[in-house]
Amino acid sequence: MTNSSAASTVRAEGPRVVLVTGKGGVGKTTSAAALAVDAARSGRRTLVMSTDVAHSLGDALGVELRLAASWDETLEVEPGLHAQAVGARTSVAADWGVLRDYLLKVLDSVGVDAVVADELTALPGADEITALLTLGHHASSGAWDVVVVDCAPTAETLRLLALPEVLGWHLDRLLPAQRRLLTAMRPAAAAAAGVPLPGPEVLGVVTTWREHMAQVRTILTSESSSVRIVLTPENVVIAEARRILTSLSLHGYAVDAVLVNRVIPVDDDPWRAAWNAAQAAGLTTITESFHGIPVLTAPYLAGEPTGTEALAELAARTEVLDGDLAPLEAPVRGTALRVEEDGAEFVLALPLPLARSGDVDLARRGDDLVIDVGGVRRVLALPSVLRRCIVKNAGVRAGELRVRFVRDEEVWPRGG
Incomplete structure (x- = not known):
């Protein structure tokens, strides 16, 4: 299934980025590879x-x-792929080495054994950070028209996609403190503290x-990027x-399609007929659940699709079941x-498809709003106008979280 009639068009604002994810074992990697072969x-x-x-991916x-x-x-x-x-x-190892060396010095200064210190300084989330930095590099290199990302299964993908905002949030708070520390504390003070101060290279x-x-957060939430969910019926x-879908929307990511993989062709064989009936029911649930998002289907092939020729055949046999799949060159409509201003009040609106009010917990922490949906959390830095307000009420209606704010009279009195 070729995704566009204008395949040679180059996106002036950067490549089209498609992140492919799904529950482990649904054929996510094969689907990502087939999409890439078709695009190339x-x-x-x-x-x-x-x-x-x-x-x-190499096996596929x-x-x-x-x-x-x-x-x-x-x-x-192959040519173009x-x-x-x-x-x-x-890539990221060199930069991490600077931070790791500093941490090792700190741990040594407080008497931690060198072997233990080496274990303690293993970078958590190193795979995710590397993936994001590499994706950011490719998206700005000008070398590609399409970048397809074969992501880890869904839980790891959510952690990956939450990382730019989460890490950015923490670094925004760390950097001012680091600068004040380096400015205010002299070597004598550092000696009194008993630990070495971070040098300018660490701050860099x-x-x-x-x-x-x-940069990566901007790329992934732009009109050039989307997530494609692979599932089975x-x-x-x-x-x-x-x-x-709800969790991706919570973090501001657009889903351009859901791909239903391994759909068994209709057959008179009794065993297949039973599967056909079960899958038909599943397809109905999918089209109802993901209303407004294109639903694609890929058949359960007689053999495992490995190699570019088999993947090209799989792509050619992938069909649109429901909705209209936009060409890859089209902007992603997220x-x-x-x-919104509503009289003297303000409403923060965030799309949360398939969520219910009972699924959502809210907490205000200073200038941040902590939103938890079924255990998935986002710490949202409030726009400036809402920082001088307090939450009046909140609820989910028609697939959208709406949080109503009113002025905090202590910091924003009427006429102020």
């Missing part, structure tokens, strides 16, 4: 990246794909990471896909957070 054979310069620690493509040593290291699979597997040892790395996270899988 349509005339687009295409890169398919694996951020899944399982790294089975039928090539030996090793972990890239740097973010520029890609493997040409390159592949890459990224992990904790790709943290600042660079903050800039990269802001089974109740447990459908339920998880519904949850990830629905972002907005603030």
